[in-house]
Amino acid sequence: MGALISDISSGATPKVDENYYTDASGIPFLRVQNVTDEGIDLSDVKFIKRDVHNGMLKRSQVKKDDLVFTITGRIGSVAVVPDNFEGNINQHSVRFQLKTQITNIAINPRYVAVSLNLPLGQSLALREVTGGTRPALDYKALYSLKTILPPTNIQNHIVSIMRSAYAEKKQKEEEADAFLDSIDDYVLQELRIEMLVTEEKKRFVVYAGEIEGRFDPLYMSNISHIRNLKTPYPLTRLRKLLIQKPQYGANERAVDGNPETDVRYIRITDIDDYGNLLEDWKTAEAIHSKYLLEENDVLFARSGSAGRAFIYKNELGKAVFAGYLIRFKFDPAKVNPSFVFHYTLTTIYKLWVQSIQRTSVQANINSKEFQSLEIPLPPLDVQNQIVEEVNRRLAHVAELRQEANTTVEEAKERVERILLAEG
Numbered sequence: 001m002g003a004l005i006s007d008i009s010s011g012a013t014p015k016v017d018e019n020y021y022t023d024a025s026g027i028p029f030l031r032v033q034n035v036t037d038e039g040i041d042l043s044d045v046k047f048i049k050r051d052v053h054n055g056m057l058k059r060s061q062v063k064k065d066d067l068v069f070t071i072t073g074r075i076g077s078v079a080v081v082p083d084n085f086e087g088n089i090n091q092h093s094v095r096f097q098l099k100t101q102i103t104n105i106a107i108n109p110r111y112v113a114v115s116l117n118l119p120l121g122q123s124l125a126l127r128e129v130t131g132g133t134r135p136a137l138d139y140k141a142l143y144s145l146k147t148i149l150p151p152t153n154i155q156n157h158i159v160s161i162m163r164s165a166y167a168e169k170k171q172k173e174e175e176a177d178a179f180l181d182s183i184d185d186y187v188l189q190e191l192r193i194e195m196l197v198t199e200e201k202k203r204f205v206v207y208a209g210e211i212e213g214r215f216d217p218l219y220m221s222n223i224s225h226i227r228n229l230k231t232p233y234p235l236t237r238l239r240k241l242l243i244q245k246p247q248y249g250a251n252e253r254a255v256d257g258n259p260e261t262d263v264r265y266i267r268i269t270d271i272d273d274y275g276n277l278l279e280d281w282k283t284a285e286a287i288h289s290k291y292l293l294e295e296n297d298v299l300f301a302r303s304g305s306a307g308r309a310f311i312y313k314n315e316l317g318k319a320v321f322a323g324y325l326i327r328f329k330f331d332p333a334k335v336n337p338s339f340v341f342h343y344t345l346t347t348i349y350k351l352w353v354q355s356i357q358r359t360s361v362q363a364n365i366n367s368k369e370f371q372s373l374e375i376p377l378p379p380l381d382v383q384n385q386i387v388e389e390v391n392r393r394l395a396h397v398a399e400l401r402q403e404a405n406t407t408v409e410e411a412k413e414r415v416e417r418i419l420l421a422e423g
Contacts, residue, residue: 002143004107007097008104010071011060011089020052027053028087030062032073035093037117038166040068040079044155048088057088060095065109067096069116071137076125078116080109094142102149112154114162115147115419116335118412148419158415165411172404176397180274183393184346184405190386191376193348194230229348231376241370242328242334246367248302250284251323259285263292264319266312268304274394275310284320291320296337307353309344311337326367339383342390343375 011030014020021029026047028034036039052060062068066081072092081087090094098107128141157302244362256267264285270277293299301308303324313321321327330337343349352373357365378386387420 001096001145001148003102004098004112004147004149005096005143006099008094009059010094011091012057013046013090014056022047022049026050028085029344030068030087030089030093032070032077032092035068035077035079037079037113038079038169040082040085040087046225051135053088054084060088060090062087062089062198067098067109067113067116069094069096069137069142071142073135075129075135076116076122078113080113081255086217094139105149106152106155107149108152108155108159110159112147112229114158114415116145118416118419120416120419121147150414150419154418158418161411162408162413165408168407169404172400172407176400177402179393179397179400180345183342183390186389186393187342187346187386188381191231191233191378192375210315216347218316227275233376233378235374236369236377238328238330238340238373238375241330241377242371243331244329246371246398247327248319248367249289249299249323249325249327250286250288252284252286254282254322255285257281259317264317265322266293266299266310266319266325267322268301268308268324271299271301271305271308271310273308274345274397275303275308276299277310277316277396281292284322287320293321293327294329296330296332298328298330298341300328300365300370302326302366306357306365307344307350309341310343326370330368335377336380336383336387338387338391340375342387345390347370349394 024047026049028040028042029046029048048057062081064081064083064085067080068081070077070093089152098112101107103186116125125137126147128137128144129135130138130141131362133142149354150158157384185395250265252265254267259262259281261284265282266277267282269284270280272278294315295312299310299312299321308323328338328340343347353365357367366414
């Protein structure tokens, strides 16, 4: 890589407590999660002020065709800066500017990014990592990285292969997202829920028996709006469906473990918005049996991504849950736990979360507030029918996402075969 790089600079991060950040009118400030092998992802980007971009962070500006390379955290992810993009990188990434050619071979920056993002390129990068407690790549390691540089026509062909694979992946992911959206419509339709939208009023009536912990106007107005819905099924509070008191999780340090032998430690960050477990597998420094999960336990996130839910199944293997999660055990004679979980995927539930969470420091919802959640409760046979159909749809979503990932993996394998044959 040292032979290909014409310029390199590292990023920097302004202090959070200083007046450096702003809203979406500012300049994108790229963190590790914004740098992917598919390109720059701005779905969760932060923004800095223009004067900060042009002043104290001028050295870390990125421009068209620069390579952004992550050097800590998720090490070795590379993205090409697209046309007409203005942005900065933080200290967990570096910026490469490549030469236009070397030994009469024109260099396609998108090819170099592809080659570094291949399993082969990733493994070579990880071999150069230094640092025990905080692994990282320094400039010396970056310059020593190796890549295969085929003729320009081969580079362009490889870029075309990966561009097609990512386009197909995106199409399948969009199809999966549309199917997920259909779950919300399906559940609300089966529960025959109708929201009665009324004009906002400056005054409204709340009875003392409805007040639980909070009674500020914004909260009570939103809760009043959520309760103003029509459904033929009785609205039932979660606390009436429990077989035991909700339990807060363990406060242990997460450490690397062996998935074949160790107990998994499930944290909020391991769960996505749809209740799926992510790949970041961890165990706890200490395992206590009282936190072991059992079939159909439902976990609610009380802080961080407050309101996020997860239902445990034995097929996932032994697991305990972390302190910012609350375990709910439901009476199967009254409610199908999966029905409760599937209800958390609806817009009605998400509106409830937005209304009830406190945001003074970070969003949070306590056990008592979760227990106050009212859900429409149809007969068990109707619940089971809804659960069966939602599970079918979720399985199809998982299948589509697996196909999307397989498309890219197969394309990368094909590219590696081309490069090794050329090499």
